[in-house]
Amino acid sequence: MNLETVTFTVHEKVGVLTLNCPNKLNAFTKQMNVEILQVTKEVAKNEEIRALVITGAGRAFCAGEDLGAIEAGEAIQHGEVLRTRYNPMMLAFYQLEKPVIAAVNGAAAGAGMSLALACDFRIASANASFIEAFIHIGLVPDSGSSYFLPRIVGLAKALELSILGEKLSAEQAQELGLVTKVTQQEELMEHTLAFAERLADMPTKAIGQIKQTIYKGINSSLTEALEAESYAQEIAGQTEDHREGIAAFLEKRKPTFHGK
Missing domain, CATH: 1.10.12.10 (Lyase 2-enoyl-coa Hydratase, Chain  A, domain 2)
Known part of the structure; x- marks a missing residue:
């Protein structure tokens, strides 16, 4: 695969997909959406890969859509963007018949939080945070957040997080059942890979x-x-x-x- 915005490696039976635009906090671009979907399809058809880990390079997991790429006054067809770029990506994780683990190394904001929610498990570093940031720019949670969030934390808390747009620390996220485990930053990938390898050895x-x-x-x-x-x-x-x-x-x- 010819990848520019993400990297993909295989450790034993575990695939590791890393969002690799750290200078932009791994914010989504059209190319990144395409490459994530490309990798996910490869994982789906490769029987040797039995678990997938998703993480981010640098200090963020994913900051959501790259708003810096939008020109002032530019009209965006948000529905079309979601239908063509984000929805296929989230459906691919949902439909992947292998366990998907998010190694949340930093901020997961907006659609970046949606990406973490679409994974089956979330292991977070103590530096991680989660925020449904959409309300702060007058939008609604998308990319699957309205589906996954209330199923994970309950209806009332999902409304609270979505409407108030307040940031959750890794520890708060764990208390809500959103995170499986919190680790020290330097131990995140070690713990995540060990967890993923355990899953990869299962049926x-x-x-x-x-x-x-x-x-x-x-x-x-x-x-x-x-x-x-x-x-x-x-x-x-x-x-x-x-x-x-x-x-x-x-x-x-x-x-x-x-x-x-």
Whole structure:
């Protein structure tokens, strides 16, 4: 892949996508949106990669849209920008049948916070912060924030964070259940990679089905959720990892999963 605004490396079975425009606090541009989507599609089809970590270079995770690139008085078709640039990117994370972990190394603001919310797990450094910054420029939370935030922190808190636009520290985010773990800045990637490697050693197909059934279950009736579980279990039950799990249980040993 020919990448200019992000970097992508693979550590064992874990892909690491780094937003790499630190001089602009890793703010989104059209090219960055395209490259993130390109990397995510590669991860989806590469069976050797069984978990994805997303982080930012420098002192920020992602500052949201690059507002500095907008000329004074320029009319922006925000809906079209979202439909063509942001929505496909967020859907790609949502639909990726592998675990996605955000290593939040600094500020996650606006659509940058949305990016973190779209991940399945968030590990944050003590320097990290989260802010639904849209209200400060007269806009509404987008890029999936209205979907993910209330499901993570609850309706009342989601309204509070979105309307007041107040910054959350890493510790406050953890108290709300938004962050899985807080680490020291210098230990962030070490802890995140260890967590990602743990996930990568698990039955990947089952994780993918868990993601889909949990997300569907939030918006489903009990009847619909039960059917979705039945469908997902049929798929998981046909995997090599399921057969290995059963064999390991019967043989009283630790299973070795291959993500198949």
